[in-house]
Amino acid sequence: MSRLVVVSNRVPSPRERTQPAGGLTVGVRDAVRGTESLWFGWSGQQRADIAKQKPDLDRVDSVTYATIDLTHEQYERFYENFANGLLWPLCHYRIGIIEFSREDLQVYREVNDMFADHLVPLLREDDTIWIHDYHLFPLGEALRKRGVKAKIGFFLHIPFPPWSVMRVLPCAAQLLHELTAYDLIGVQTEEDVRNLDGCFEICGLNKRAYHFPIGIDPAEFAEQAVQSVMAPEVKRLKDSLRGRKLIIGVDRLDYSKGIPERFHGYEVFLNRYPEHKGEVVLLQVTPVSRAGVGSYQELRRELDELAGHINAMHGNFDWSPIRYLTQSAPRHILAGFHRIADVALVTPLRDGMNLVAKEFIAAQDEHDPGALILSYLAGAAPEMPEALLVNPYDAEDIADALHEALSMTPKERKRRWRVLHDDVTRNTASNWSETFLDMLRDTQPQA
Template identity: 60%
Template sequence: MGRLVVVSNRVPSSSDRHHPAGGLAVALQDALRRGESLWFGWSGKQVAEEEKHSRTVSQEQVENVTYATIDLTHSEFDGFYQKYSNGILWPLCHYRAGLMDFIRRDREIYLDVNKFYARKLSDLLRPDDIIWVHDYHLFPFAQALRNLGVKNKIGFFLHIPFPPWSLMKSLPSAVSLLKNMQAYDVIGLQTEDDARNMNDGFMQCGFGPRAQAFPIGIDPDSFARQAEAGEHDAEVHRLKASLRGRPLVIGVDRLDYSKGLPERFLGYEAFLKRFPEHKGKVMYLQITPVSRGNVADYKALKRDLDETAGRINGMYGDFDWTPIRYLTQSVPRHLLAGFYRLADAALVTPLRDGMNLVAKEFVAAQKEHNPGSLILSRFAGAAAEMEDALLVNPHDPEEISDALHRALIMPKAERLARGKKLRESVWRVTASSWARDFLEELSKDRPE
């Protein structure tokens, strides 16, 4: 087999290339280590329009991986990334078609950037390379490569949900998008439901079904080691001391409307109202780093969360107790591992999520002899594998409140039984097995 060529919109920054800190870099770590590899994508930098035709690919070698990056112009970043990828495709794939703000010019820029990426990558390819393309920014990328004469095997993996055709067809030129995807040899999604939705879309457009489920995981052994080491971290000790013996409920999500954070806060408020015996006796820590903070929808979401947290803290708090500790800055991965291990329960309640690896990280971080409880949305991709979590509908505040109460009073024997099954599921499907299974499928010979 030739090189593995990974293509994603963002490439790990120089500081993360030696020690991956999270996300796709961690998921692909094992696959990239198996031999010579190339990772291609956007540099994260923007250049002036007058530099558009003078851009060259920058390359950096780190061990066996070559990182190849290219800049975008300001107008490409705006149309391709901000407006079409994140303003159209992201809300649509998360079942929020009403948030789309479609402008045809943005779609044209989206297609042009995919063609631009394809031209730049094609110069770097070898005949036996296997190409693995990632996520919604690059739906039409394989077709752009095929138009340049590239015959290599090309796989695609979508990390976010895919909606049913009845919703997907609200996208102008949805048929064209699905037609472009026929250029991929293998198409992977997180869950059977998502694969079924995409295949139904293909068939509605006159194509054969070709999407398959390849659920993604984490490196549970590594994360468990981080969590165990985190117990001795000074900041974890600070958090533990501040609890004063009270149980800790934790939530960790970047700021996004798909994460169900306003609904979660209302669920926690219902918990305090319906189970007053917990008032002053539990601590809820919500860590929500701000992302896309310059986008109007995200500004409005942050304002809503700020106001809701303030109202709940004002109504239910006391001079020595704050119901919600709400942080909007990021926390290093090793500290999060320690915080998870300390927590008695985790709230993972997205309205829609491709997988949600926070749920798996929380389970991996737990003490095997005394695990905390996982409260998980039925609409997270992880729910299909983690049926022993306390599954909730995030649209129902009372259901969230019932699950919180149950988690905090759950007998140890039940926590151990649930924790054992959850651990088995997290150790069964890992980042390594996900990459192996996908690349094995992509490596198979297929009829011309």
């Protein structure tokens, strides 16, 4: 079997005990586990001079991790401005906050060229190359220009917008043309396939995408959840509830996650269904990310104010309706929090997939499972129809779903959970990577 070469913007340190829990890392970790692989990307470090740098190589088990650094300007223009300040909001349909700069685009392309320059010497003739996410749209074309004939696949972990949104980007047609250098293009949902294929057609490009919905390792997460129930942090949380129902939200700080809309829906719930006042607690865990981007700073201020307002207006001396945390928690502790929660509130305004919904289902006690409330704008929604699906822009819809979830009979909770659990265990991270790579290896490499 050929060696697998994975390329992502960021490569997690293989020697850190606490690994990132994002979908890309979880999925790729399963893909490279137990097979000879090379994982290439940015180290996460910045330095002033990279003119003479060579990839830093670190082999752990069967995987060689190869990383390079960025300059401060590359970090700002490639990572913060173009990738996260423009492509991320564009793909999440937030065109009102994007800012296009030709200088940022130039550095975006320069970094992709730099990735290609450093990767090519590490490649073997029979490698299978798998490139991930929006940071690296042009990398396949850059590798082709350097003579790489190997099979190259690309997977986009975030949504892909329709042409009516994508055309806002001045270089949209060029980026789409560069995507045709890939032998296989994967996206999360059938809607993303329709959007991307429509863009290809409008631009006169003979290319198509395929959907490969990403999953989790449900057995591993369930085991963590069971073990963590006895962890001091989880026991303290449970004791502090004093018999109250726990509603949990776990999201990275991002405007795509619909957290302000969630808070508004929760306040409407408290007003519309006063019988639940004093009987429920919403625990919102929201680690801060991209702290240097202005829109994220504004979002944090908005959430601080909303949480304070709701607690001031509805709480009393021995009950705060919202517990709002901006520091991260270890993955195994979050698994324990999920297991003791009665309701998960997952309300993204737009999401490639959303693995938190799947993790909540995996973590539940089959004898007394909680209820999942899920935005139908999440990529996971088509796979999880037995969740209580809501429109995240409709605060009353969220409020009604919270009441329904908290009032649901044990029999109905078990019925819904069994169907959802079957879905989660059928489509795992391992199945996702195997399906994509099998299809990539069966394609004919480009001439």
